[in-house]
Amino acid sequence: MPVNVFLILGMGLLVGFISGMFGIGGGFLMTPLLIFIGIPPAVSVASVASHIAASSFTGALSYWRKNAIDLALGFMLLGGGLIGTMLGVWLFTALRALDQLDLVISLSYLLLLTSVGFLMMVEGLRAIARSRRGHPLPLRRAGMHTWMHGLPLKVRFKRSKIYVSAIPVWLIGLLMGFLGAIMGIGGGFILVPMLIYVLRVPTATVIGTSMMLTLITMLAATVMHASTNHLVDVVLALILMIGGVTGAQFGARLGQRMRGESLRLLLGMLVLAVGIKFAIDLVATPSEPYSIRFEETAR
Amino acid sequence: MTARALLVLAALLMSLAPAAAEKLIVSLSNHRVLVTSSFTGEHLVLFGTIEPDTVRGSVRASYDVVATVAGPPATLRTRRKDRILGVWINDASREFIDVPAYLAMLSNRPVADITDLDTRRRLQMGLDNYILEQRVGADFADTVENDPFRAAFLRLQQAHGFYRENAAGVTFLTPTVFRAEIPLPATAPTGSYTVDVKVFANGQLIVRGDSALEVVKTGFEQFVAVAAQHYGPLYGLFAALMALVAGWIASVIFRRD
Numbered sequence: 001m002p003v004n005v006f007l008i009l010g011m012g013l014l015v016g017f018i019s020g021m022f023g024i025g026g027g028f029l030m031t032p033l034l035i036f037i038g039i040p041p042a043v044s045v046a047s048v049a050s051h052i053a054a055s056s057f058t059g060a061l062s063y064w065r066k067n068a069i070d071l072a073l074g075f076m077l078l079g080g081g082l083i084g085t086m087l088g089v090w091l092f093t094a095l096r097a098l099d100q101l102d103l104v105i106s107l108s109y110l111l112l113l114t115s116v117g118f119l120m121m122v123e124g125l126r127a128i129a130r131s132r133r134g135h136p137l138p139l140r141r142a143g144m145h146t147w148m149h150g151l152p153l154k155v156r157f158k159r160s161k162i163y164v165s166a167i168p169v170w171l172i173g174l175l176m177g178f179l180g181a182i183m184g185i186g187g188g189f190i191l192v193p194m195l196i197y198v199l200r201v202p203t204a205t206v207i208g209t210s211m212m213l214t215l216i217t218m219l220a221a222t223v224m225h226a227s228t229n230h231l232v233d234v235v236l237a238l239i240l241m242i243g244g245v246t247g248a249q250f251g252a253r254l255g256q257r258m259r260g261e262s263l264r265l266l267l268g269m270l271v272l273a274v275g276i277k278f279a280i281d282l283v284a285t286p287s288e289p290y291s292i293r294f295e296e297t298a299r
Numbered sequence: 300m301t302a303r304a305l306l307v308l309a310a311l312l313m314s315l316a317p318a319a320a321e322k323l324i325v326s327l328s329n330h331r332v333l334v335t336s337s338f339t340g341e342h343l344v345l346f347g348t349i350e351p352d353t354v355r356g357s358v359r360a361s362y363d364v365v366a367t368v369a370g371p372p373a374t375l376r377t378r379r380k381d382r383i384l385g386v387w388i389n390d391a392s393r394e395f396i397d398v399p400a401y402l403a404m405l406s407n408r409p410v411a412d413i414t415d416l417d418t419r420r421r422l423q424m425g426l427d428n429y430i431l432e433q434r435v436g437a438d439f440a441d442t443v444e445n446d447p448f449r450a451a452f453l454r455l456q457q458a459h460g461f462y463r464e465n466a467a468g469v470t471f472l473t474p475t476v477f478r479a480e481i482p483l484p485a486t487a488p489t490g491s492y493t494v495d496v497k498v499f500a501n502g503q504l505i506v507r508g509d510s511a512l513e514v515v516k517t518g519f520e521q522f523v524a525v526a527a528q529h530y531g532p533l534y535g536l537f538a539a540l541m542a543l544v545a546g547w548i549a550s551v552i553f554r555r556d
Contacts, residue, residue, distance in 0.1 A: 050538045054541075103389065230531055234523060234534070241541075245553075
């Protein structure tokens with residue numbers, strides 16, 4: 001489909017900039033932006049997957065060099081992640097046949113983004129208020145045990161220095177793979193908090209490990225979407241990649257000069273805003289209630 | 300047998316009779332449109348000459364021309380959103396079967412002024428009279444003109460530039476030489492197109508001519524389209540590999556440590 005190359009490149013740069021600034025993949029912004037400019041949601045989701053793979057590979061490489069990836073944890077997450085991706089692509093195909101894919105993509109974005117955005121904003125505001133009063137919140141409350149630690153099948157991850165049940169690890173992987181395939185997001189902005197708060201992965205390895213998971217599930221999603229739904233647009237993906245990886249470098253530089261609390265508040269507001277946009281589009285009376293879909297072209 | 304032979308003979312006579320009176324010669328500026336990655340649409344030019352009947356030529360007041368350009372057949376589904384529980388959801392849908400993916404109706408004046416309704420219906424002149432077969436439940440039929448799905452289908456196809464109706468699309472250069480521009484959008488479907496030209500005089504069809512053209516993707520576009528459709532897994536692997544290479548290049552270029 002003809003879309004303006006410079007518009008896509010600009011969006012890639014912008015999203016790349018934001019993703020670099022906040023240290024996230026940016027899929028949750030890229031996919032909605034593509035949908036908002038009129039690219040079919042199905043194509044957006046499938047093509048963004050390869051764009052996220054590219055940007056998380058850049059990130060994973062740099063964390064690899066710093067030895068900040070927990071491979072054992074990463075592989076276990078991946079086990080769940082690949083199953084989740086398969087389930088996601090299967091559901092994606094089924095929903096597309098029922099004409100309800102776009103609706104489910106919009107609803108998933110609405111639910112995920114508004115809830116996560118709201119939580120992030122509240123968290124960011126609290127952190128700012130606390131640091132004004134002079135006692136900042138420690139990120140990792142060491143030694144705290146929850147019901148999670150009573151689960152069986154415990155595994156020790158030496159690199160991250162944690163001893164946890166394999167069940168939540170597989171479940172988190174599964175969820176991330178599933179969401180990634182359906183929504184075209186790497187999910188770093190949910191995965192990182194989950195790894196920190198649920199599995200108590202230390203900050204030293206959390207981002208590198210999450211990038212490894214994102215990289216491989218997104219590569220798998222790209223291949224699966226291409227083979228089942230024929231929806232990946234490599235030209236679109238390539239333009240996004242070029243813009244994305246370039247923008248990320250500049251964003252990262254600005255991000256390092258900003259305070260963590262303000263960053264989280266800003267990111268929360270951004271996520272919430274995108275979620276609200278989805279809500280408006282779902283509820284507002286469409287100017288054109290009809291749409292056309294190509295079934296097949298006889299040649 | 301004899302009845303059938305008679306019918307064939309009658310049909311032959313009907314088609315030959317006017318052709319013997321007037322001749323129509325049409326020519327397209329280009330029979331093969333190449334869609335490359337920089338394709339932004341194209342205007343093809345159709346030229347035609349009506350050679351008047353030497354005997355009756357002087358009596359004809361003026362000619363009218365209607366050109367119909369139809370693209371390759373495609374099956375399209377028109378869906379309607381309805382508000383369910385406060386949210387707009389794709390609800391009802393109707394399938395249009397083997398309708399032209401591209402359709403242009405060009406004429407020198409509104410088709411309604413050229414001939415009567417019966418003839419317009421019979422010869423499918425104007426988008427309103429074009430037969431668009433739909434699957435309605437278990438049946439296949441075209442519906443009435445003001446059917447909401449049909450109207451929405453035509454409206455959307457026109458908005459996307461796939462369907463056009465232009466009552467000033469044909470211009471007469473001399474009383475017998477005409478020219479028509481066929482606008483192909485950037486998204487022109489690939490495949491073979493037929494061009495059907497009808498010439499009218501005093502509301503009567505007097506001669507018909509046809510031509511054809513082909514829209515083909517070439518080069519990179521062709522390669523990508525074929526790969527995506529027919530070699531899905533390989534294409535996916537290629538996309539994945541491309542992502543890895545792009546990511547790696549970026550990490551080399553912007554390496555800071």
